[in-house]
Amino acid sequence: MSYQVNEKGYYGEFGGAFIPEMLYPNVKHLEQNYLKIIESESFQTEFVSLLKHYVGRPSPLYYSKRLSDKYGIRLYLKREDLNHTGSHKINNTIGQILMARHLGKKRIIAETGAGQHGVATATVCAREGLECIVFMGATDVARQMPNVEKMQMLGATVVPVQSGNKTLKDATNEAIRDWINHPDETHYIIGSVVGPHPYPDMVARFQSIISAEIKQQLLEQTGSPLPDSVIACVGGGSNAAGAFYHFLNEPNVKLIAVEADGKGLETGETAATMAAGRPGIIHGSLTLLMQTDDGQIVEPYSISAGLDYPGIGPLHSHLFKSQRALFIRATDDEALAAAFELTRMEGIIPALESAHALAALSKLSFKKDETVVINISGRGDKDMEAYRNHMKNIKNKEQENTQTKLSLNNEDVYTKGYTFPTDGTLVDFRKVTGLYIP
């Protein structure tokens, strides 16, 4: 089984380039040149140097002693949160801004959900001295103000998108429409392993530095380059693609992708594409997609703006279909609990997206002492409002609970730890955190 894209742009049955003719010349030109450019010495030299001196790579691989002890595994955290701009997104934008220069493009457009990709794009544009326009759903603009202000300070124009449901999907539509209207001078820096071929492959290659480093760092720290499991969250799937990349053909390495389950699959308010999707076309790619029976794309829901996407990169649809990777889901509440667990036990505040990956720890059973790597795709600065609300909820519930003499102390849950079932049964974190004590 191959997990590489084929010459027609497909991963198994997924992928391709389902784009209107207006975009054909640009996408074709990129397809015909991207490998040549990426593999050229001048590109590689500059890419590697920027990742080192500008982004701060290699990002540490940190052995988490306390979580390891708690879960009976050997847990390593890949610290993409320590990258410049605070997430893995910068690996891709560095690669693509160099690509844009090689293609002779002077105007950069991007879409963004949480604002992480927007900030990472505005950053590289500032450094390169290129015009930067970021499309962001009006709803997301309102809920991610700090990132909007960062992009503006970096000199980017942030366009609030009013069409559709005003979130990531619509921002991506609007970026594509802008590209249709300005084909000659513009390069579209897409933020994940989504979109028409060759974007998924190009972005995966730029993110593959994550697993290249994990291998090297594991070898240094454990004597073996191969972990037993790699866990990453999936929105479009770029941090997961990067964390899995160099392990795809290592059948003994379990690959675990965690999707955002919002309020739970049964409520319909979910972003878990694998569970809720069918093959369909979104943003130029044939992939699994949340849609109605009539083929209208539905709006997903997750507390995490970066995972709030109704599709998924075609590579992941293929990994799912071929069962090379295990796809599980984590709800808002599970992610919040996992974020607080990491924060209180290791002093690392993760992004809400990454918290979904961490939630896998309590949802899966692991072999004793197996080596597990979790990709911490980003840091939690942007999510402080959600975290603040969560703390308030906990406090309120605590007070209620003391009043009614129901004494489940949330501090206990986070500081002393909670023994999670190791047989894979799902944990209802609402009970664990005492939020919904009847």
Place this chain on the structure above:
Amino acid sequence: MNRLQTLFQNKKNNILSVYFTAGFPKPETSVTIIRELEKQGVDMIEIGIPFSDPLADGPVIQHSSQIALKNGMSLSKLFKELENIRPEVKIPLLLMGYFNTVMQFGVETFCQKAAALGIDGVILPDLPLEVYEERYASMFDSYGIVPVFLVTPGTNEERIRKVDNLSKGFIYMVSSASTTGTKSGFHPKNIAYFQRVQSMRLKNPVLTGFGISNHETFTQACQFSQGAIVGSAFIKALQSNGTIQEAIAKFVASVR
């Protein structure tokens, strides 16, 4: 001979094709709109299948699609509405939409149903030429559904020839690098591109679309191609006060 071939054989110039989004402005208005357009002497009609994420469309058609979806429009509903459209309506009817809605309906069922209702052709802007050729050409052929492909200012000569070879009805010449209804009026650059396509002496007739909004742009487009397609401007006209019939009569008269 099918209706499209008949049209292009009998009429070599000033062909007016009108696009509307099914389900807009009100539910179950498609048949009324089609009847009235034919009555007003429009040569051909493109019936838009609304989609939640119309990538190639500007704000006007996006908006009409959203309203249409809110009005409950779907491909199966549309097919039901069109059940008795033939033989009453004589002019060519095409369906235009995004490939995902067709894919979910089932491509073969779609062709079968469309053919049974007397639909002549289909425009699916995000179904690439190569995929059509490889997977669907023989299917469309067997049901007599004519595919229509787009060429744009960025399409090179070799690819235009390829489009010409695969086409059986007409070629949809997109007037500028643009989404629908976004740019108006033609720049000298557009004109040079129209002339370039014209000088290729293609086998198929060419209709110009995108940015055709009034009499001036219509006649200009007709100088370089067999006719033109109006979409966003018509959708806007449908939102004016008065009956649909009045709006259509007034609009068609103003373009001709």
